[in-house]
Amino acid sequence: MLTLAILVPLLGAFALLFLPNASEQTTRRIAIGVAAVPLVLLLIVWARFDTGAGAAAFQQVATVPWIPSLGVAWRVGIDGIALAISAMSAVLFLAAIAWPAETKQRARAYYAWFLFLEAVSLGVFMALDLLLFYVFFDLSLVGMYFLIGRWGHDDAPRAALKFFVYTFAGSLAILLAILGLSLGSGSLTFDMRELIARQPLAGMDVRSALVLLGFVFGFGIKTPLFPLHTWLPPAHVNAPGPVSAILAGVLLKMGVYGLIRIPFSMMSATFARYALPLGILAVISILWGSLVALGQQDLKRRIAYTSVNHMGYAVLGVAAAGAVAGSDAGRLLALTGAVVEMVAHGLITGALFLITAVFWQRAREYDMDAYGGLAQVAPRLTAAATVAAFASLGLPGLAGFVAEFQIFAGTFASYPWLAAIGLLGILITAALFLQMLQRLFFGAMPARWADFADLRVRELVPLGALLLLVVAIGVYPHELLAVIDSATATLVRSR
Amino acid sequence: MPLGDVLPEIAVLVTAVIGLLLASFAPMRRQWLGAPLALIGLALAGVLCAMQWSGQPRLTFSGTWALDGASIAARLIILAATAIAVLLAPEWFRHERRHGEYYSMLLLSALGAMAMAGAADTLQLVMGVLLSSVTGYTLAAWHRDWALSVEAGMKYFLIGAFANTLLMLGVALLFGLLGRTGYQDMAVALTHAAASPLLLLALALVVIGVAFELGAVPVHTWLPDVAEGAPAPAAAFLTVVPKIGAALALARLLHVFPTDAIGWRPLLAAIAVATMTLGNLAALWQTDLRRLLGWSSVSQAGYALMAVTVIGASGQAMPALLFFLAGYAAANLTAFAVVVQLRGRTELADYSGLAHHRPLLAAGLTLSLLSLVGIPPLAGFVGKLTLFLATIDAGYAWLAVVAILNTVVSLFYYLRAIAPIYFHERKAAPQLLGNWAGSGVIAGVVAVLVLGLLAQALLGHWEPMALPW
Numbered sequence: 001m002l003t004l005a006i007l008v009p010l011l012g013a014f015a016l017l018f019l020p021n022a023s024e025q026t027t028r029r030i031a032i033g034v035a036a037v038p039l040v041l042l043l044i045v046w047a048r049f050d051t052g053a054g055a056a057a058f059q060q061v062a063t064v065p066w067i068p069s070l071g072v073a074w075r076v077g078i079d080g081i082a083l084a085i086s087a088m089s090a091v092l093f094l095a096a097i098a099w100p101a102e103t104k105q106r107a108r109a110y111y112a113w114f115l116f117l118e119a120v121s122l123g124v125f126m127a128l129d130l131l132l133f134y135v136f137f138d139l140s141l142v143g144m145y146f147l148i149g150r151w152g153h154d155d156a157p158r159a160a161l162k163f164f165v166y167t168f169a170g171s172l173a174i175l176l177a178i179l180g181l182s183l184g185s186g187s188l189t190f191d192m193r194e195l196i197a198r199q200p201l202a203g204m205d206v207r208s209a210l211v212l213l214g215f216v217f218g219f220g221i222k223t224p225l226f227p228l229h230t231w232l233p234p235a236h237v238n239a240p241g242p243v244s245a246i247l248a249g250v251l252l253k254m255g256v257y258g259l260i261r262i263p264f265s266m267m268s269a270t271f272a273r274y275a276l277p278l279g280i281l282a283v284i285s286i287l288w289g290s291l292v293a294l295g296q297q298d299l300k301r302r303i304a305y306t307s308v309n310h311m312g313y314a315v316l317g318v319a320a321a322g323a324v325a326g327s328d329a330g331r332l333l334a335l336t337g338a339v340v341e342m343v344a345h346g347l348i349t350g351a352l353f354l355i356t357a358v359f360w361q362r363a364r365e366y367d368m369d370a371y372g373g374l375a376q377v378a379p380r381l382t383a384a385a386t387v388a389a390f391a392s393l394g395l396p397g398l399a400g401f402v403a404e405f406q407i408f409a410g411t412f413a414s415y416p417w418l419a420a421i422g423l424l425g426i427l428i429t430a431a432l433f434l435q436m437l438q439r440l441f442f443g444a445m446p447a448r449w450a451d452f453a454d455l456r457v458r459e460l461v462p463l464g465a466l467l468l469l470v471v472a473i474g475v476y477p478h479e480l481l482a483v484i485d486s487a488t489a490t491l492v493r494s495r
Numbered sequence: 496m497p498l499g500d501v502l503p504e505i506a507v508l509v510t511a512v513i514g515l516l517l518a519s520f521a522p523m524r525r526q527w528l529g530a531p532l533a534l535i536g537l538a539l540a541g542v543l544c545a546m547q548w549s550g551q552p553r554l555t556f557s558g559t560w561a562l563d564g565a566s567i568a569a570r571l572i573i574l575a576a577t578a579i580a581v582l583l584a585p586e587w588f589r590h591e592r593r594h595g596e597y598y599s600m601l602l603l604s605a606l607g608a609m610a611m612a613g614a615a616d617t618l619q620l621v622m623g624v625l626l627s628s629v630t631g632y633t634l635a636a637w638h639r640d641w642a643l644s645v646e647a648g649m650k651y652f653l654i655g656a657f658a659n660t661l662l663m664l665g666v667a668l669l670f671g672l673l674g675r676t677g678y679q680d681m682a683v684a685l686t687h688a689a690a691s692p693l694l695l696l697a698l699a700l701v702v703i704g705v706a707f708e709l710g711a712v713p714v715h716t717w718l719p720d721v722a723e724g725a726p727a728p729a730a731a732f733l734t735v736v737p738k739i740g741a742a743l744a745l746a747r748l749l750h751v752f753p754t755d756a757i758g759w760r761p762l763l764a765a766i767a768v769a770t771m772t773l774g775n776l777a778a779l780w781q782t783d784l785r786r787l788l789g790w791s792s793v794s795q796a797g798y799a800l801m802a803v804t805v806i807g808a809s810g811q812a813m814p815a816l817l818f819f820l821a822g823y824a825a826a827n828l829t830a831f832a833v834v835v836q837l838r839g840r841t842e843l844a845d846y847s848g849l850a851h852h853r854p855l856l857a858a859g860l861t862l863s864l865l866s867l868v869g870i871p872p873l874a875g876f877v878g879k880l881t882l883f884l885a886t887i888d889a890g891y892a893w894l895a896v897v898a899i900l901n902t903v904v905s906l907f908y909y910l911r912a913i914a915p916i917y918f919h920e921r922k923a924a925p926q927l928l929g930n931w932a933g934s935g936v937i938a939g940v941v942a943v944l945v946l947g948l949l950a951q952a953l954l955g956h957w958e959p960m961a962l963p964w
Contacts, residue, residue, distance in 0.1 A: 135876075
């Protein structure tokens, strides 16, 4: 089932490339059809997912040997965390592919790369083999590189290059750490379940610290964690809207997901020892991201920096959950909150970046000062942007609140001071989003925007679907929390 | 004399001689027949070589020639790489009056590399290195009327003459100190011999002499010139095949020396670091694809030396070295095959927009460059992965860290080559060379993909890879 969810978009991508002369419309429809398959498969998996006590941690496991001499195999499987994030990714990919994009007369290549990226991104979240994880992790960079470089605007090739080189440095650090971890586990294996059970390198001070450093560095670049975030703004600004949505919504998640899946689970003792520095870095990211975002004139840059801020919340939750201090209940809250934050941020920021695409496609302008009063001509756009912005700043009743409430509640149990400082970030975020809404949609409208077109149906459907989910999670988070809790409870209990 | 033990070499030699006769008598429009002839000879040699594997590593010809998994695997890689290089030639040299001789020269050069790969005696090693370099000079300077080609051959020759002298000096010193030339006897003699500065000097001289063929620092400077100036099919061959033989020869020789008496591992690690770093830094701002590939092949030699550094310290070192070389050969030959198929265009700017007119060629070049970076699941990834595993396993984790930093740097210049292909526009479609070169591209791409995806097929066979002493 999971293998199919990875292979269908992958084969779809190759099939699209060899499709002779299909029109842009046909290509897009085929791509939407292919992208819907993983979502349907994941919904089936979700329906069958056993959240009971005593259920296996990883379900729907499939194994096919690949390089037995090195202990590498195609191992896929899913727990509650992976399920929540891959389902969110599948939704976001479907929305981004359905978004009417400017494909520069290269529709086949555009949708093929998108499907390729979907396949490997889902692979990252479903892999149960460290090397397979790394393979997908690296391939996601390749897909993103071509999407930004080819379909971006302005200085896109340079931004794509910076993105690739920067994050590739991170992924090689991860590779080195993976090898260090596996070689330290007795017999060579890359099976995640095996390594979680073995907890390799426990009690080896220097080596385990270095391996942890490799992981934190690598995933920190991807997350991105201050001070490793500098690749993010140019990549976002020059990428087309749907690609930005995927970059923020799916690729950034790989950083935090990797932190939870590998060092948090496989070397919990070492992780606990260094949880506090990680938490401090997270708080710096929260404050730095929100303050720098507040200073941006450029709409897309502003949203890009809020990603640094929001991913800071998620990392703070992970650090608090890994801490020695605090109670089990607090740790559970923090970890679950971090995962919900990933889901919420994916949907919300995905929606926000799709909204920026509206601005670019209509006006080729990201400078917020150029706009104003758009509420008069584009009420639907205003409504969508308002919901997304309020969700992002953590308004109760929307998905962001569920996540941030749990993270801070949990962190107060282990690191009350960090939580208190981190709360400042929420205040600044609220200010920056309100100011953004005001500058774009209210006040006097420059005359040249008189014929600014409102959201069309094709734009409204993907955007509306994302925002509907944001509201649904905010109002009735139980379904999501049950699935996530089944995994986080196991993780926290086994520490 | 157990002639059967050198049947593959005899097959290559006989094919070269027949090719020479053919070239002397065939008219110009039939000179291309040398290519299928060479392919048949290489295939025959490959079959004979594969049949040599008896499951037991052994020495033959009075201990001068090693028949073990490593030598058989390396010679098979050399034969396959030479076959791809042969595919690139017929159309490139179409207007050469007697280009049939080219194939004989290619086969003799491959023979030299094979001799290096199996050498278990210092004199045998010298023979292999000399055969490989003498034929190499000719191949590099094949376009006699073209200044760049002659310059490449000249530079290759000058540095080669220097390095070969050092090699022979070192071999003579080793013989004087140990009284033996066979590795097996040397290994015995070394167990009693006290470490002396002279012995270290002798070893260093031999290492530098062989490093010339590998294209490693400090005798690497010919590589970028040859890559740029030699005829593109010859450049494809010369940047790949001699390296394979030389890397094996180094590994074999160093395996003889006990590390407690002579600390050669730090020396090798230093050469590896210098080679990969220098190659990468020099490649960064090249505007010529062939020169860029030349510098990149210097840096790849540095990665290969990582495995040589830990030979004997990790059981994974020899399979890692072989797999890395196979992956490197596939990727580098593919890149050059694309250059050949595009009639030797070499300015990076000339590749702008290639993807829009020749999507498959562009994909081939991109795959080969990404494989050189080590992007999964291509051949280069598995190669580098096994290298890293072996070095970390042997306690040289810092070397792996240096290699990883270098890999990040290398991504930058490989992307400088890839980006214009996809991100820029171009008016006219480039002209292609022909079907022979096209099949060379296909063969290379298939190798890059298969070696990565089906790595187990090779690695599974290479598990027991003991050397016969």
